[in-house]
Amino acid sequence: MDHAEPALSHELPATGELAFTLDDVPGLTTALKHGEEPAFTWLHHEWSARINRYCFALAAGDASFASEIAQASWLRIVRHMRVLADEQALWCWIACAARHAAADLRRKGGRYKRALERFKQWWSPLPETSAADDTASLMQAMEAALAQLTAEENLLLEGRYFTGESLETIGARLSISSRAVEGRLARLRQRLREEIAHQLRLQGT
Structure with a gap:
């Protein structure tokens, strides 16, 4: 997790x-x-x-x-x-x-390397690239994927992963339980992975 x-x-x-x-x-x-x-x-x-x-x-x-x-x-x-x-x-x-x-x-x-491999399960095949190329492509895909999210979804991700808020703090702000916050985050991570994979496929076309 x-x-x-x-x-x-x-x-x-x-x-x-x-x-x-x-x-x-x-x-x-x-x-x-x-x-x-x-x-x-x-x-x-x-x-x-x-x-x-x-x-x-x-x-x-x-x-x-x-x-x-x-x-x-x-x-x-x-x-x-x-x-x-x-x-x-x-x-x-x-x-x-x-x-x-x-x-x-x-x-x-x-x-x-293992983090990249976890993401690579969402796209196949990819051309052979250097680690630097992989990183640049992933960053571009990440930014494009984040742009597809709503303002509330971006705030949810930023609160949890970029500013380090607890599930309880986020839940209090949204008036939902910490378990509900965790569920939303899990779904958002899944969507983000799928959108990143989509953006990477677009880069390869």
């Missing part, structure tokens, strides 16, 4: 204390490079959902493996951040860190 990634332990300060901005990425990344906790807290507040979504795509929809990639990506941010010029450069750096984290985890445990 898929499990949502654990939330990071940062306690977010009040909004007025979030002094960083993407209009000053050199200042933000300088603070990150120097290990300043408020900078990491601010980045997590602003971009955690975006980073989690990207890791979810890299993991081919395997929420547990996506959690591992996200955690490894944040560690790379902590240890290796350098001063960057603008928002695009920052995102490219983080995306590259996430891809390297996914590759390292795949080499160490093979879970990335």
Whole structure:
């Protein structure tokens, strides 16, 4: 069963204390490079959902493996951040860190390969491609598949897998039981897998 990634332990300060901005990425990344906790807290507040979504795509929809990639990506941010010029450069750096984290985890445990194989049961045959080609195709297919969902369905997926909400929290927001939330998520995962397979077949035509 898929499990949502654990939330990071940062306690977010009040909004007025979030002094960083993407209009000053050199200042933000300088603070990150120097290990300043408020900078990491601010980045997590602003971009955690975006980073989690990207890791979810890299993991081919395997929420547990996506959690591992996200955690490894944040560690790379902590240890290796350098001063960057603008928002695009920052995102490219983080995306590259996430891809390297996914590759390292795949080499160490093979879970990335198994995640791809679970998705490959939905399409056949596929031309022989490199791991990088597989990842790029899956990410494109994932984005196209997510675009087919309703706003409520996207919120449900994002709440569970990208921001780490509990089944109980989601259920309270939707006024349904946690068991009903789990059922909806199972059906959504199935639809997402089928739509990703469809998008991948379209890419191959």
